[in-house]
Amino acid sequence: MSLAIQTVGLRHKVASSFEIAHLDMAVPAGSVYGFLGPNGAGKTTVIRLLLGLLKPDGGAITVLGESMPQHYASVLARVGYVPERPHLYPSISIEEAIRLHRAFFPTWDQRWADELAGQFGLDVTRKLSALSKGENGKVMMLLALAQKPELLVLDEPTDGLDPVVRRDLLAALLDYVTDREATVLISSHLVHELERICDWIGLLDHGRMVTQMPMQEFKNGLKRLRVGKAPLALDNAPFTLLSRERTHASGEQWLVQGWNPDMQEYLVSAGVALREVVDLDLEDGFVELLRSSRDNHE
Amino acid sequence: MFGAITAIQWKWSRGPALLATLIGFLIPVLSLQSARRALLTADEFVYIMQQFSIGYSMLAAGAGLVVALAAWAHDHRGRHVYALSLPVARWRYALMRFGAGALFLLAPTAGVLAGSLVVAAMGAVPSGLHVYPVALTLRFAFASGVAYAIFFAISASTAKTAGVILGIIGAFLLAQTTLAMLAVRYDLLSSVSTLIFSPPGILSVFAGRWMLIDV
Amino acid sequence: MFRRSTMSRGARAALSVSLSVALGGAAQAQNRAALEQHIVSLAKQYVSADSAVRAYDDSIARLNSALDTATAGAFRLTTSRRIAPLARAAADKADRGLRDLFGASTTRLSSYRFVIRDSRNRGKLDTSRVEIALSDSTGREVLSGAANAEVEAVSRYLSSLALNRLTRTAGPDFNAWLQAQLPMDTMTAAEWSKARLVVVSTWASVGKGCYDGRAHDCGALVALESTNDPVMDWFDPRMRREAVRQHLRAFDNRSETRSECLGGDDASCATMLHRAGFNPLPIPLRGSLVRQALALGGTGAYERLVEANGDVPTRLAAAARVPADSVVRAWQSNIRFTRVPSDAMRSSIAAASLGWIVLCVGLSLRSSRWR
Numbered sequence: 001m002s003l004a005i006q007t008v009g010l011r012h013k014v015a016s017s018f019e020i021a022h023l024d025m026a027v028p029a030g031s032v033y034g035f036l037g038p039n040g041a042g043k044t045t046v047i048r049l050l051l052g053l054l055k056p057d058g059g060a061i062t063v064l065g066e067s068m069p070q071h072y073a074s075v076l077a078r079v080g081y082v083p084e085r086p087h088l089y090p091s092i093s094i095e096e097a098i099r100l101h102r103a104f105f106p107t108w109d110q111r112w113a114d115e116l117a118g119q120f121g122l123d124v125t126r127k128l129s130a131l132s133k134g135e136n137g138k139v140m141m142l143l144a145l146a147q148k149p150e151l152l153v154l155d156e157p158t159d160g161l162d163p164v165v166r167r168d169l170l171a172a173l174l175d176y177v178t179d180r181e182a183t184v185l186i187s188s189h190l191v192h193e194l195e196r197i198c199d200w201i202g203l204l205d206h207g208r209m210v211t212q213m214p215m216q217e218f219k220n221g222l223k224r225l226r227v228g229k230a231p232l233a234l235d236n237a238p239f240t241l242l243s244r245e246r247t248h249a250s251g252e253q254w255l256v257q258g259w260n261p262d263m264q265e266y267l268v269s270a271g272v273a274l275r276e277v278v279d280l281d282l283e284d285g286f287v288e289l290l291r292s293s294r295d296n297h298e
Numbered sequence: 299m300f301g302a303i304t305a306i307q308w309k310w311s312r313g314p315a316l317l318a319t320l321i322g323f324l325i326p327v328l329s330l331q332s333a334r335r336a337l338l339t340a341d342e343f344v345y346i347m348q349q350f351s352i353g354y355s356m357l358a359a360g361a362g363l364v365v366a367l368a369a370w371a372h373d374h375r376g377r378h379v380y381a382l383s384l385p386v387a388r389w390r391y392a393l394m395r396f397g398a399g400a401l402f403l404l405a406p407t408a409g410v411l412a413g414s415l416v417v418a419a420m421g422a423v424p425s426g427l428h429v430y431p432v433a434l435t436l437r438f439a440f441a442s443g444v445a446y447a448i449f450f451a452i453s454a455s456t457a458k459t460a461g462v463i464l465g466i467i468g469a470f471l472l473a474q475t476t477l478a479m480l481a482v483r484y485d486l487l488s489s490v491s492t493l494i495f496s497p498p499g500i501l502s503v504f505a506g507r508w509m510l511i512d513v
Numbered sequence: 514m515f516r517r518s519t520m521s522r523g524a525r526a527a528l529s530v531s532l533s534v535a536l537g538g539a540a541q542a543q544n545r546a547a548l549e550q551h552i553v554s555l556a557k558q559y560v561s562a563d564s565a566v567r568a569y570d571d572s573i574a575r576l577n578s579a580l581d582t583a584t585a586g587a588f589r590l591t592t593s594r595r596i597a598p599l600a601r602a603a604a605d606k607a608d609r610g611l612r613d614l615f616g617a618s619t620t621r622l623s624s625y626r627f628v629i630r631d632s633r634n635r636g637k638l639d640t641s642r643v644e645i646a647l648s649d650s651t652g653r654e655v656l657s658g659a660a661n662a663e664v665e666a667v668s669r670y671l672s673s674l675a676l677n678r679l680t681r682t683a684g685p686d687f688n689a690w691l692q693a694q695l696p697m698d699t700m701t702a703a704e705w706s707k708a709r710l711v712v713v714s715t716w717a718s719v720g721k722g723c724y725d726g727r728a729h730d731c732g733a734l735v736a737l738e739s740t741n742d743p744v745m746d747w748f749d750p751r752m753r754r755e756a757v758r759q760h761l762r763a764f765d766n767r768s769e770t771r772s773e774c775l776g777g778d779d780a781s782c783a784t785m786l787h788r789a790g791f792n793p794l795p796i797p798l799r800g801s802l803v804r805q806a807l808a809l810g811g812t813g814a815y816e817r818l819v820e821a822n823g824d825v826p827t828r829l830a831a832a833a834r835v836p837a838d839s840v841v842r843a844w845q846s847n848i849r850f851t852r853v854p855s856d857a858m859r860s861s862i863a864a865a866s867l868g869w870i871v872l873c874v875g876l877s878l879r880s881s882r883w884r
Binding site for chain 3: 339340342344388389392396426427428430432434436440441443447448450451454455456497498499503507508509510512513
């Protein structure tokens, strides 16, 4: 499996109380990678490190086969970036922003840019300072898509936008991904939104990667088990026990990863009485994973 | 790329640049009108022209400053995120920004040249004196270039570097004050001024006589 | 300046009687007493001042008694032992310079003695400075000062002292005409430009005439030619009025004549200017004429200038070895045509500016990506 983005042991100290510590990240080429995490987890910081906007304190970063930040100029020519906050010059019009942006990207598709402008309902003569948050978001998406990048990096692109705008943006994104087989790294704390479009998931919390896996595996393999008569230790369990908590005298609640129904046999052999298997949706899984990760670190 | 950057930067700089062009045209014309209005001897005429000469140096410094600030202001406001996300080496980007601003400074330089040529054409100069439109314009061009380059460099630097520069200036002022308090008779300010304003000091182009009409 | 003098009582009395007789009358008896008192007071002041001068001379003599003597070319030196090598080196240097200009005339300096001694600051030896004085044949110091204890500085000071003595021999008429120290060098292009500005700025019409090519006007401008009535010959009515307005402000400010003049009556202006003896020819131009003569004359020009007998044109002609008219014409030509490149722009300024621009651009290009 080739990787569009890879980090090994990435380190970056943001403040005395927060740092990205030994982050190992792998974004498969051609995937839509959902970069999840609560507010303040460090998602934007990681994205900036990937794009060479921040200097790492240690570790290795490889984007589209080239090391970063050394080769930032050649890498960024193949990357479409939509940051968390509008980063364009407010005093220029949409048309001028398009003219400026396309001068830097030889792969620019003006026809498609015009199409997107129509699709998004943008008046290109208007100044960026006069646009709403949603319209600014559409302009940034237009610029990122029209340059036909191999990698799209979207940092909370729909945050604070109304559902209509969110739908428009995600629709354009999906169209692009379908046509081009591009890789998309999209960060968000809106879990349900990513559930629809992502095929890989990475969960970041306090600068640490809690887990990263295919979406299906995440959704299907993460279960809450209600058990009884559980021994203190489990040997050679075929699943990953993320957390266990006592619910009543002889009962426990387990959060496991990598579960499939065949594993009931193991529980029987271990003397565990399986009472219930509860499916978790992405949001539940996200919350449970975070909780167990934080508990383990305490 | 350079064209696109120049177009956007001109949008931000055109107001000050055009104003500087107008002022650059008016200073020579007004100086001649002032000198002619009073029936003066040649040395008094030269004196009046010298009074106006401060206008050229101030205009050069002001035009350089404003164009330099305009080059970076919008990037500063956006914390340079857009510029840094472009697929162009940082030094190339800075060079293109510098080149665009330097082009804009041609406008006030042309204004000074036009005004000086009008003065030369009016032929109202007392005998024994000569008009030097090209020399004055060249000096203006170099002075505005130096001012632009200095402020461009400061504006292009990080907040840390700007802090260092301010720190140096602050340390110098502190040293001068300390010497004065200790009754040490060494004028640090004069020494540094001499270093800066005497050739080949960084601001030596601003010092001296900016004479459109001279003996 | 002050001579030792005591007036005897008899002499004072004789003087007062003489005065009272001259004044006459009983009323003058009171004046006589006052006069006597005044004379006594003056006498006391004379005595006191004379004592001070003698004390000073004595102290100088005591100082000089500890000094060595030496000779360096035309310079007869008296120096402190410690700085004798410095003094000799400086005097040699000054002598060489003066000999180039004055030739054998420098022998006139032999009647003077140049004293170079240690400098003291509140009694303590100051090794960074030396005192330099010029003594006449009686040993009295007529000029004195101080300089940094360096050969160049002492040499310059010795030269200026020597020049002060040598130029006195150019004759009182010449010195009265020049009204400045005799210049030792020739004009630079920049100085010709400044002189041109003086010529075209002068109030007198001879300035413009000289610049326009009339050699006779140049002679008048530098006071080699004269006119009976400069006020009428060299000024037009407008300039006469301006001259009264600007130059005669100090006196006759409220007079009727002045008001009439400023109101447009040229005769009133002429009257005022005649009364004031108005003739503002620019003095500094005369020095430039002398420097022109020296430039034309080359080697020995100074010597010929100071040795010649006669009026100013004669001395100039002797210095230049051409007639005075030719000197004036050469001077006029330089006034009219010698130009320097404009002060507004020099190649050194351009080079320095370009260098700084390149440096600043270089620093800008190194601006960090990390913010």
